[in-house]
Amino acid sequence: MGSSWNSTEMEVISNIFGWLAFCSWSISFYPQVILNFKRKSVVGLNFDFVVLNLTKHSSYLIYNASVFFSSAVQRQYHQKYGFDEMIPVAANDVAFSIHAVVLTAFTLFQIAIYDRGGQKVSKTSISILSVAWLTIIICVFIAIPNHSWLWLVSCFSTLQVVMTVIKYIPQAVMNFRRKSTVGFSIGNILLDLIGGLANYGQMAVQSIDQNSWVNFYGNIGKTLLSLVSVFFDLLFILQHYVLYPERKAVKSPSPDLASQEPLVTSSEEA
DSSP: OOOOOSOHHHHHHHHHHHHHHHHHHHHTTHHHHHHHHHHTBOTTSOHHHHHHHHHHHHHHHHHHHHHHHOHHHHHHHHHHHOTTSOOSOOHHHHHHHHHHHHHHHHHHHHHHHSBOTTOOOOHHHHHHHHHHHHHHHHHHHHHHHHTOHHHHHHHHHHHHHHHHHHHHHHHHHHHHHHTOOTTOOHHHHHHHHHHHHHHHHHHHHHHHHHTOOHHHHHTHHHHHHHHHHHHHHHHHHHIIIIIOOHHHHTTTTOTTHHHHOOSSOSSOOO
16 A cells, blocks of 8 residues: 655645645746737747647656556556555646646647747657657557556656756757847746755655655656756756846847847747
8 A cells, every 4th residue: 555654744844845846837837828818929939849848748747647546557666666665646746747738738729829920840849759759659569568557657757857858958058049038037947946946845855754765766757857947947047147147238239139039039030
C-alpha cells in the first residue's frame, strides 16, 4: 500500500508547498490569454512555443494521472523503489497538468481565430513533434507485451522534460540576439520561478518526513522539470534586470520599439 506521513505538520507543509506551486504555475498562463483577447490578435506570440508547450503538458498529464490513479503503475513503482515509499505524484500535480493542458489548448484556439499576421508553426517544430510522438508510439508497442507500465509512463515524463528544455531555448537566444527583453512578460517568469521552488519544497518536505530521497529520483521528471524551469527563469531574470534593462533605456534610441514587439518575438512585423 505504500508508506504514510510520519508527521501531520510535514504533511500540511507539503500540501502548502504543492498548492503554492499549482497556483503560481497556473496563474502564469493567464496574462497571455487575456492579452490575446484584448488585442484580438496573436501577432508577436511564438506559435512554436505554444505547440511545444501543449505536447509538454499533455505528456506530463499522462504521466501524473497514470501514477496517481493507476494501481498497476503504483504497484510497479513500489516493486522498483520499495513498498515503504510514498507515491511521488500529489493531487496538485494532476490538477496543474489538467489546467495547463486546457489553458495551452485554449491559447492554440486563440491562434486559430485571431489575427496571426502570416505567422505559421515552423517546420523545425513540426519535425521535433513528429519525432517525439513517433518515439512514444514505439514505446507503447514495446511496453504492451511485457506490461511495462511504469517504464511507459516514465517515457512520457522524459518527453515532457525534453519539451521543457526545447521550449525555453528560442526565447533565451532571441533575448541575447536582440540585447533586449522588451515585450517579454517578466511577470510570467517570476510566477514560474515561485512555482518551481515551491515544487522542490514539497518534494524536500516529503523526503525529510520519510527519511528517504527516493522521492527525487523516483520521479525524475518532476525533479528535472523544476530544475530546468528554475535555471531558465533565473537566466531570464538576469537578462531582464541586469543584462538588458530596456524599460528605461528604450525611450531614447527607439520610442516605437515596444509597440513593434508586443510579446515574445521580434520576427513579426506588425
